[in-house]
Amino acid sequence: MKILLTGGAGFIGSHVVRLFVNKYPHYQIFNLDKLTYAGNLQNLKDVEDAPNYTFLKGDITDQEFINNLFQEHQFDAVMHLAAESHVDRSITDPMAFVRTNVNGTCNLLHAAKELWKSDFTGKTFYHISTDEVYGSLGETGLFTEETAYDPRSPYSASKASSDHFVRAYYHTYGLPVKVSNCSNNYGPNHFPEKLIPLALNNIKNNKSVPVYGKGENIRDWLYVIDHARAIDDVFHKGKVGETYNIGGVNEWRNIDLIHLLCDIMDEKLGREQGTSRKLITFVTDRAGHDLRYAIDSSKIMKELGWAPSVTFEEGLEKTVEWYLDNEEWLNNVTSGSYQEYYKGQYTR
Structure with a gap:
């Protein structure tokens, strides 16, 4: 299986790359990263020479480049983590978030649809997103997979838009998609x-x-290595067309x-x-600072058997x-x- 993993030199992405390269030697992992300020190949020094790992430098906002990349490598799956992700930066430069998070996601979706045509056997487009798309909670309650979207920052609005496009490609074209929304990550790198x-x-x-x-x-805080494990579970065991909330079960x-x-x-x-x-x-205080986020992770726990390890x-x-x-x-x-x-x- 050839897997394109976008944003693999970043914080969460590098932990997912490491897990997949080491755990699945029969997979070919292609790490596509633009290497912006948050992308760092030092994060992957321990796997850079692995025979099943390839680094590709490129920009998901470049539609021609993405189309050519898909045709050249004939990917079987996409794990999409590349994103502008800092709320403060989105307030300063919202258009950068539109270009990467919205346009970049659409470029990947379209390239996958064109490559796979209508033969989706064994294919997966897995989109990794954030709980910030749900907006802000009061003193009680939890975000579930059915919570209505209510983004409050340019960052969360751009991620909400990308989520909607992923689901639109599922409903319109039958593209085999999976989506997960995670809480705040922390950990190494x-x-x-x-x-x-x-x-x-x-x-x-x-x-x-x-x-x-x-x-x-x-x-709610999620240890990044636990998040990588959850991504592994959703990719391999999650149902097509479904969304899974991933949280650390703490506030x-x-x-x-x-x-x-x-x-x-x-x-x-x-x-x-x-x-x-x-x-x-x-x-x-940050403009439009959401008061409280809290995730209900019961779906992924019950259906896929995942749980935080720490x-x-x-x-x-x-x-x-x-x-x-x-x-x-x-x-x-x-x-x-x-x-x-x-x-x-x-x-x-």
Whole structure:
């Protein structure tokens, strides 16, 4: 089987590539990535020479390139993870999110439809999406697969649009699609623009830790390696035309999460407990900041037998240990343009 995996040099994608390359040596894994700021081939150094792995540099927004790629390699399946994914960046440059998340997804869908024609035997187009498409919850309730879409940011609107196009190709053309919507991921290889790796890096370097508003926003947190396992399950066991919500089965207020991270960092760095909490700085809240996300993962648990392998506390400690053991990786990704982005985003 030839599988095209888009965005495989990114955070989640690299963990999926590693899992599939190692677990399924009879599959040919083609990793297509544009290598934007968040794509890093260092994430895949351990599998780059595997006989069943091929890296392809390219842009999913280039329709001619995508069409030619599908014709050249005759892919049997697509696992689509490539996306612009940071809400703050979507507020600054929404059109970049439309180009990649909407137009790029449509290019892949069309190329798959044209290659496979009407013979969909053994074919799969698996689209990996986010729980942010559902909007914001109040103090109670959970997102289910039947929750109506209510995106609130340019990022979530672009992902919602891509989800709709995937389902439209299923209903209109019979394209064999599967969709999953996940909660916030964390773990190794995460580019430090998101809450946990950004805070971890700042604590390590005794810099202020920015927290939006009062830190009262609530998120469900999913360990990235558990997410890769869930993607494996959906790809192999999920039903065509179905959607699966994937969450970590926990909820944390941002400020409580940061307090826990500070305490773990104090322990790992040999600092007096409470030292890192002094670095917390509350900053102006993000425009349209959704209050609470929480996912009901019961469908994937009951139907596919998936479950998280770690508690959030266990996963966060593993994450801290990885970053402290991989300082060279962290230093490389936080040089240059990252510094300019950080100054513009958090020092206003």
